[in-house]
Amino acid sequence: MNIPTSAVAEPAAASSLPVAMPLQVAPTRLADTASLRACIDLVARETHFLASCEAPTEEELARELQESARSNSIHLVAKDAQRVVGWVHIDRGRGDAVAHRGDLGMGVLPDYRGCGIGRRLLDDCISVAHILGIQRVELEVRSDNRRALTLYRNAGFAVEAIVKGAMKINDVYHDAFRMCLVTAQQRPGAMDAASTDKGSPRLAPASGTPLASTGRAGQ
Numbered sequence: 001m002n003i004p005t006s007a008v009a010e011p012a013a014a015s016s017l018p019v020a021m022p023l024q025v026a027p028t029r030l031a032d033t034a035s036l037r038a039c040i041d042l043v044a045r046e047t048h049f050l051a052s053c054e055a056p057t058e059e060e061l062a063r064e065l066q067e068s069a070r071s072n073s074i075h076l077v078a079k080d081a082q083r084v085v086g087w088v089h090i091d092r093g094r095g096d097a098v099a100h101r102g103d104l105g106m107g108v109l110p111d112y113r114g115c116g117i118g119r120r121l122l123d124d125c126i127s128v129a130h131i132l133g134i135q136r137v138e139l140e141v142r143s144d145n146r147r148a149l150t151l152y153r154n155a156g157f158a159v160e161a162i163v164k165g166a167m168k169i170n171d172v173y174h175d176a177f178r179m180c181l182v183t184a185q186q187r188p189g190a191m192d193a194a195s196t197d198k199g200s201p202r203l204a205p206a207s208g209t210p211l212a213s214t215g216r217a218g219q
Contacts, residue, residue: 006042030062032084033061036054074128086106101136140163143175157181159178
């Protein structure tokens with residue numbers, strides 16, 4: 001889906017939720033479109049870790065949800081009653097040679113951060129990806145977003161590349177990491193098997209930076 005890139009901004013201390021836990025995590029329905037858009041829009045406007053500063057229109061979002069279903073991609077929401085308070089999606093690669101890959105993005109409303117909703121959304125989405133045959137879950141996250149990096153590394157993601165100047169905000173360029181989680185064993189080709197593992201770039205220790213990832217470049 002071409003929704004804004006993800007932001008899960010978990011603060012260092014647990015927040016005080018306005019409702020009792022647990023919340024419902026379920027596949028996104030067209031009936032959720034308006035609430036989902038409001039959730040995306042609030043997150044997009046409140047963080048500088050996103051590629052866009054506002055959500056798509058309800059009509060655009062509804063079309064993207066329909067396309068997500070047609071392409072056998074994944075979209076889940078966390079809901080407090082009927083209100084969407086978080087989302088996660090994996091866009092499956094288009095084309096037979098890349099259908100085993102998917103780009104991940106996610107976000108959680110500020111008032112619902114710090115209580116594990118982001119990790120629950122992430123874990124549930126990865127489980128569905130495994131069932132649907134998405135063997136490589138990929139994402140892009142700003143290199144200075146240490147809290148997001150900690151979340152993804154704890155979930156099993158590894159850094160595969162550095163994207164120099166991936167984002168430009170107020171005329172300042174920010175690098176990003178491309179990260180990947182392999183959900184199923186892959187059989188390498190002859191040339192791939194002969195290559196050596198160079199290892200991943202080293203990451204600095206996590207700090208209190210809000211959690212966010214950029215998802216697919218250009219979204």
